[in-house]
Amino acid sequence: MNWKITGRFIVTIVSVAIIVILINIIGAAILIFNGGRNYFTNGITYYSPEDFTREFERYLREDKDKIYIGSDGEKILKEKKAWLQVLDEEGKEVYNFQKPVKGKKHYTPIELIHAYKYISNETMSTIFVSEKNICNRNYSYIIGFPSEKVKRNVLSYDVYNLGNSLRLGIYIILFLDALIALLFGYLFSRRLTKPLVNIIKDVKSLSEGEYSLEREEKGIYKEIYHNINNLSSKLESNEIERKNLDKMREEWISNISHDIKTPLVSVKGYAEILSSEEYDCTKEEVREYSKIIEDKSDYIKELIDDLNLSTRLKNKALILNKKNTNVVSLVRGAVIDILNNPQNGNVNIDFSTTREVIDIDIDEILIKRVITNILYNAIVHYDENVFIEVKVERKDRVHILIKDNGKGIQEEELKYIFERYYRGTNTGKRHKGSGLGMAIAKDIVEAHNGVINVESELLSGTKVEIIL
Template identity: 30%
Template sequence: MKATQRLAWHYIRQWLFISIALLLSVVIAFSWIVDRTMALNMNRNFANHGFDNLVDSISVINGQLQWDEQLIQQVKVSGGWLQIADSSGAVLHEFFVPDDVPKKYKVGELVSFMHRKVPFPYDVYAYLRAIGDYEIMLIYGEKSEKEHLLDAWLKDPEKAKPMIKQAGAWVQSINAEGDDLESWNKPKSIESKISPYELVLRAGYEEHYGERVAFQYDSNSGNTWVLRMPYSSLDAEPFVIMAGLHLYSETQIWMVGIGAVVLSMLILFAIMAWWESSRIGRPLTHFMRWAEAMSNHQYEEPRNISGKYLSLNGKGRLKRNYRIYSDVWQALSTLSERLQQSESDREQHERLREQWLTGLTHDLKTPLASIIGYAHLLNANQYDWSEAERMEFSMLIQQKAERMDELIQNLNLTYQLKSNALPMDRVETEMNDWMSSIVHELLPVPADTEAKIIFNPSPQPIMLNIDVRYFVRAVENVCMNAWIHNESGTIVTVSIEQDEAGTTLLFMDDGRGMDEQALQNLFQRYYRGTSTDTTDRGSGLGMAITKQLIEAHDGEISVQSQIGKGTTIRFYFPRN
């Protein structure tokens, strides 16, 4: 998988994770908001919003009644009290019960309290439940300031006014159509008319309107007295604790919940940004430093202070955050190795060229010095040379000039081949006859009169498309190289073979062979296996020219050699 595909999958997984994390945070925040809103409603009106939950939480385990302690505490928060009584009215368990509440209820007493048939300072709610063999009554009560204020107003308005004013309440009398008949302490912003629908909402959902409502209906006149009051300081305004804050309304709960979601999103994005910079940005920074180092000819991967590679772990494997760029790392590593090898090859090439130039200068200077010397002798007036001596001097001058011309032609030829500017005139040639005539023309070798050559033709005719001028040069270079760099009397065996894949020319000698360094550099320009001080035939270009000539004929050249067992050079021409 390429880096682009890995990055695509990385970002898909990342955004999928972010989406799931955000969704979870929204769900958690929403659940939190709902839970705190229900808790606030229970604090405001436990009888309507919490009593049913408390009843459902009652169970019997091992013959003992069990309940939800959190809901029991909610009873205290709401300002109420709770009793659990049996079917006879005897109280079994009680929580936060004032002293003026009975410990056992008579037959009609509890019903009278519930329906306010007898005076009682609390609003009382009861729920009957059968659990197995148990028949229990859950009795919840809370002090109803609103009802007492309304009762006080109906009995004696003048005495009730200070209490109503202190509680921030106001009273209103409306007729059967909801029109305002009279009122006291009513805010100016309150409309005079009220509908049955609105009165039911305000009486049933006090927590949503932020005020308590009490009313008294007169069936004879059809009029209704309504008392409305805010959650007073005397009966402390209900609140819930959310994120360490005291919240008194649903709006505050939603604001804190949404704020928590936004904060979690910012934290998540900050974490993802840090993680992204570590996983994506840090490797890129390392690669850029590496590339910059390579531009300054420092090809090795940068290391940290302790000398370890930044991209590798202790086991020598790519670190997790670098694996996404494994192909980039591999490409840089390969490029680094090739640049190091290229630098090493270039330095070696420069050394070989300097050595070759020194040798070539010597090779040109030596015959040139001979030519100049013999020319001075011929032109010297103090000597009276015979015709035979003049002919000898002329022949030596010609030989040295031809040697210089050969070196210059080799130099020119290698650069023509390097720039692909060598004109080729290839013709179809039968190789058995042609090679037979060429190899025998190589003898005798002036530097080695005992040199021998053996030719093994192919049993069937072999046709190759060659330029005979340059192919002769390649054959001559290989054979002469074998004779020049081996002892006198070295035998070169030339063979031609052909199969379905192509044609092979083999040049095998029985000389001393070559070491590893000579094998690696044999076809390098400027490399000379021996000093030209020992012969006038070595130029350091012969085998490099041979390789280029064979490749110009669409062929391949290879060499095998072993010290003491001779050398084999192979020309191979695949079938077109």
């Protein structure tokens, strides 16, 4: 993997280097062949002094067999510090303007060619030649530019040899540049990809369950290292929580198995007594044993119902039977049912409300189940006399507050209060059940698009608020 990433970076860098070199060569050629070609004069743009010379014929005029240029042509030549010389068909001068003092008055063809190719010591000018037909007579004219301003180099070469030399030179340049790019590309890519390799290793470690990663957050990958550290921390936290939940689930299965097995043993034992021919039961004993069997069976049924309801709520498979209900009467009824239970003779519940009628569309059976579960938790988590405050009021929504002065819940256990397999450590002697009560309560409230909040302080009590 390391070499794959490094190789890709090297190929990219070498490719970029070669492309840049080619662009530079092409650009240099364009500049060489076109450099200095723009030539602006009197509102007219000429691409080179040679173009300027060809176009200058417009300023040549004839009057009574005499050639001359007007003031506009003179002005342009003065601006360019150039001079003009007009020759007839035999190479003799017929007109000049600003011609150097030592300039020739007659040119043979070879002299004209040499004057065009080379800078003359007499004129120290770079000349350009053109012609114009005036009255069926051909005139040649020379325009000379200061040699320090306009240069000309005459280059002669063999096209075939030049082509081969250029190709060889380009190949050598490209080869050397490729080697240099390869070297620097390797050094650069190694420095650049080394952190990437470490990042890939870290991701692989995370995927294999190694969550104790902590990388120094620096360099161009600072943000990635920061995210890896965060991910590592969250995964480690989730793994710890998952193990805690697994442990809770195992304990819950063990407890629920015990809770079902214990009453089953009683049911089986009393059923064997009642069915035994060796034991002659009295009517009172039959009633007593039958009542025990019925109670134990009801308890097992409650456990199974809790499991079934919890599963349906978790999978969102429960259809709510909503209807308009006075929630004040519903909560008051749940409180009365608790107080009417003989086992709760030492329980004090203070019920209050801001109004007697607060109507809301709810599934009254399920909401009553929520109130009962919370009240039951407040009772079983207390050994002595317990005081519970229940309050119903309407604000922006309906608020049901249940507060007790019990033992409270430890801070580290509070976050598990709504887990399906959680049973608090401060459970009283009378506590029995599936351990699903608060989880079911939360699912029911959320199924009504409500919110349930729990606040608790150890040895100071617990407050549960339901918002519907």
